[in-house]
Amino acid sequence: MNEEKYVEIFNLVKAYPNPFGEAVKVVDGFNLNIRKGEVISIIGHSGCGKSTVLTMLAGLNEISDGGIVVAGREITGPGPDRAVVFQAPCLLPWMTAYQNVMLGVKQCYPHAEKAQRRIIVEYSLSVVGLADSMHKYPRELSGGMQQRVGIARAIALKPKVLLLDEPFGRLDSLTRMELQDVILGILDREKITTMMITHDPDEAVYMSDRICMMTNGPHAHVGEIMEIDFERPRDREAIMETDAFYAYRRRLLQFLDDCEAEKHARKQKAAISA
Numbered sequence: 001m002n003e004e005k006y007v008e009i010f011n012l013v014k015a016y017p018n019p020f021g022e023a024v025k026v027v028d029g030f031n032l033n034i035r036k037g038e039v040i041s042i043i044g045h046s047g048c049g050k051s052t053v054l055t056m057l058a059g060l061n062e063i064s065d066g067g068i069v070v071a072g073r074e075i076t077g078p079g080p081d082r083a084v085v086f087q088a089p090c091l092l093p094w095m096t097a098y099q100n101v102m103l104g105v106k107q108c109y110p111h112a113e114k115a116q117r118r119i120i121v122e123y124s125l126s127v128v129g130l131a132d133s134m135h136k137y138p139r140e141l142s143g144g145m146q147q148r149v150g151i152a153r154a155i156a157l158k159p160k161v162l163l164l165d166e167p168f169g170r171l172d173s174l175t176r177m178e179l180q181d182v183i184l185g186i187l188d189r190e191k192i193t194t195m196m197i198t199h200d201p202d203e204a205v206y207m208s209d210r211i212c213m214m215t216n217g218p219h220a221h222v223g224e225i226m227e228i229d230f231e232r233p234r235d236r237e238a239i240m241e242t243d244a245f246y247a248y249r250r251r252l253l254q255f256l257d258d259c260e261a262e263k264h265a266r267k268q269k270a271a272i273s274a
């Protein structure tokens with residue numbers, strides 16, 4: 001297996017049906033290889049197609065053209081080798097944190113022994129810092145704690161690829177930083193290949209090995225890829241004292257500004273020709 005191309009996304013296209021005319025190719029010609037154990041972030045303006053790419057990789061969204069290969073196998077649907085954490089954890093309210101995590105583990109490991117499953121669930125909840133709250137119901141947990149359960153549920157599946165779609169988007173900045181470090185700790189230990197969507201340039205730089213900047217949709221694709229050259233494990237304070245951190249951040253903001261200007265110019269042109 002090629003570790004440089006552990007995830008291979010080639011010529012990916014997503015055309016959503018349009019009731020008023022031709023289908024629109026939201027994503028068009030998206031190409032990206034992800035190395036084994038790499039953490040890659042996707043950044044781009046709202047609506048450009050980031051979640052569309054991630055859900056296709058998750059197998060939850062049909063691929064219109066092109067394809068995705070994970071660990072040498074082309075994906076055709078969802079599978080336990082890819083776990084997703086969305087912005088909202090969507091826990092079942094009548095089940096405790098433990099039972100919510102166990103639900104997925106039972107489905108993925110139906111033949112595992114009961115004791116083994118219990119160890120996996122307890123371990124996953126303890127690495128996200130919920131060892132003392134695992135028997136609480138979602139209503140008894142804060143938003144940050146609920147998201148911790150969502151992360152535990154994903155890592156309990158021992159996925160080959162972890163997919164994070166703005167996992168900290170709804171959290172206050174302190175909780176957000178805490179959870180960034182929880183995820184970084186897990187990734188440093190388990191070396192899970194990860195794709196994370198974020199709107200936050202600081203978060204992208206702090207957490208990623210590479211950042212993939214996506215152009216505006218429709219026909220969105222990879223605009224630019226930036227390598228982030230900080231060693232792991234990462235130290236937030238030390239990183240934020242470097243000039244490199246601000247240079248990376250500036251480049252991201254510049255890319256997003258350029259996209260905005262391009263969108264504006266395109267709208268003006270369309271208005272003139274209408």
Ligand SMILES: Nc1ncnc2c1ncn2[C@@H]1O[C@H](COP(=O)(O)OP(=O)(O)OP(=O)(O)O)[C@@H](O)[C@H]1O
Nearest residue numbers: 016017026044045046047048049050051052053217
């Ligand atoms: N099921 C769908 N049917 C039709 N169009 C869709 C569907 N899902 C998404 N779209 C459209 O595809 C485009 C990309 O959506 P997507 O959710 O992938 O963007 P995004 O980059 O994740 O945005 P955000 O940053 O706001 O989460 C948008 O124009 C959206 O309206």
Ligand SMILES: [Mg+2]
Nearest residue numbers: 050051052165
């Ligand atoms: Mg999205």
